[in-house]
Amino acid sequence: MYQETFDLESVTLNVINLPYMxxxxxQALGMAILEESPERVxxxxxxxxxxxxxxxxxxxxxxxxxxxxxxxxxxLLPSREDLGTFLVHAIKQAxxxxxxxxxxxSEAIYLEDPEGNGIEVxxxxxxxxxxxxxxxxxxxxxxxxxxxxxxxxxxxLDGPYKMPEGSRIGHIHLSVxxxxxxxxxxxxxxxxxxxxxxxxxxxxxxxxxxHQLAANQWAGSRLAPQEPDQxxxxxxxIVASSPQEEAAIVxxxxxxxxxxxxxxxxxxxxxxxxxxxxxxxxx
Numbered sequence: 001m002y003q004e005t006f007d008l009e010s011v012t013l014n015v016i017n018l019p020y021m022x023x024x025x026x027q028a029l030g031m032a033i034l035e036e037s038p039e040r041v042x043x044x045x046x047x048x049x050x051x052x053x054x055x056x057x058x059x060x061x062x063x064x065x066x067x068x069x070x071x072x073x074x075x076l077l078p079s080r081e082d083l084g085t086f087l088v089h090a091i092k093q094a095x096x097x098x099x100x101x102x103x104x105x106s107e108a109i110y111l112e113d114p115e116g117n118g119i120e121v122x123x124x125x126x127x128x129x130x131x132x133x134x135x136x137x138x139x140x141x142x143x144x145x146x147x148x149x150x151x152x153x154x155x156x157l158d159g160p161y162k163m164p165e166g167s168r169i170g171h172i173h174l175s176v177x178x179x180x181x182x183x184x185x186x187x188x189x190x191x192x193x194x195x196x197x198x199x200x201x202x203x204x205x206x207x208x209x210x211h212q213l214a215a216n217q218w219a220g221s222r223l224a225p226q227e228p229d230q231x232x233x234x235x236x237x238i239v240a241s242s243p244q245e246e247a248a249i250v251x252x253x254x255x256x257x258x259x260x261x262x263x264x265x266x267x268x269x270x271x272x273x274x275x276x277x278x279x280x281x282x283x
Contacts, residue, residue, distance in 0.1 A: 004207035005191050005241045006249075006279075008169040010042075011073050012054040012234040015115055021055050024114055028095050029075065029121070030086075030163040045163050052169055058231055068175050068273040069226040070233035071216060072110070072118030075163070076170030083107060083123040084154030087147070089161040100145040105130040105138060105210045107145050115231060122170065130210065138195045138210045140203060172236050173214040176273045177223070182215040185271055189253045190238075191245070225274030235268065235276035249279055 015021040022041050025031045034051045035042030042051030052075070077083050087109060090097055099110040108122035132138055176182040183194050183202035192204040195211055200218060203211035228234060240246035250267055253260050259270040263278065270276040 002205070002207040002209040004205070004209060004212065005245050006206060006212075006238045007241075008172060008212060009050065009237040009239050010044075010052055010054060011070075011169065011172065011236045012056060013070070013115075013117055014058040014229070014231050014234045015055050016058065016060045016231050017115070018055055018057040020114060025053060025055070027093065027160075028090075028111070028113075029119070030089070030161040032162070045165055045167050047165065052167075056234060058229055061230060065224050066219065067224045067226045067230060067232060068177060068219070069275060070117055071173040071175045071214070071218075072120045073169060074108070074120035074122055074171045074173065076168055077121065077123050078164055078166040080107065080123050080150060081153045081155050082164045082167075083109070083121065084150045084152065085157055085164075086121050086161070087151050088154045088157055091151075092157075093161075100147055100150075102141070102143040102145045103210075104141040104143075107150060109145075117232065118173070120173070124170070124210075136193070136195070136208065138203075140196050140210065171211050171214060173216070174233075174273070174275055175219050175223075176215045176217055176271075176275070177221050179215045179217045182271065182273065185256065185258075186213055186215070188256060189249060189258065189269060191248065191252070225272070226276075227274060228276070233275065235278050237278040240279060246279055 025043050031043035032046035033041060034044050039057045041055045044052040095111055097111050101108050106122045106124050108120050111119050113119060130138055179201050183204055187193060187204055190206055192206045194202050195205050196203045201216035203214045205212045226233060240249060253269045261268045266279050268276050268278050
């Protein structure tokens with residue numbers, strides 16, 4: 001639909017209290033357990049064979065240190081009615097909502113999980129309502145969401161809330177040291193272009209979508225890079241649109257001198273902020 005060269009498949013978070021975090025995502029976002037082991041749990045839409053979120057247990061740090069990594073994971077729901085149903089559920093369950101916005105191309109609700117990982121739950125407006133400039137850029141805005149309208153659109157909620165069929169990861173927003181530098185790097189590696197940019201943040205996509213990745217430097221310039229054994233974002237995974245595109249991603253990363261590590265069935269690429277992505281090709 002959007003001519004993207006890759007799809008966002010899943011996010012893996014390192015968590016300190018695995019049972020508590022699994023319970024939160026099941027109750028708050030209505031996710032189902034799709035894979036489970038003592039140290040790793042995969043969650044997603046009930047009936048799906050592909051988790052959207054993996055939670056992996058790590059030890060609590062001896063010293064707390066702020067790090068770059070995840071700003072939020074954005075879960076895209078199929079319709080405004082689905083977003084309304086989530087809002088009704090969130091209010092009934094007194095979920096820790098931290099905001100709601102109309103971005104011009106979407107309506108979004110924000111919250112955090114118990115370990116401080118940001119979450120966005122949103123729906124896209126029809127493309128006819130997006131502001132698309134002649135060069136393909138898609139400016140975003142931050143306005144007050146029509147909360148009553150979203151609430152009134154909700155479907156009847158019978159029984160426990162479940163993440164609706166067709167939900168997926170719409171985009172991932174990263175916390176980085178330098179947003180302009182990060183945008184250039186990720187654009188080059190993944191074949192994206194910047195759709196909208198501010199002095200401290202950028203929104204990027206490989207096709208005509210408003211953004212698949214975003215990066216901001218709002219946390220400042222003195223945080224530590226993310227480490228693979230620390231709580232927070234471990235990595236995110238994508239599926240390339242073709243084997244040729246997968247090979248192109250590898251080559252572009254290597255040409256940039258990026259850290260590229262071979263994994264079973266794919267590769268992992270890590271940027272200067274310690275943020276890693278896994279790539280898997282379409283079979």
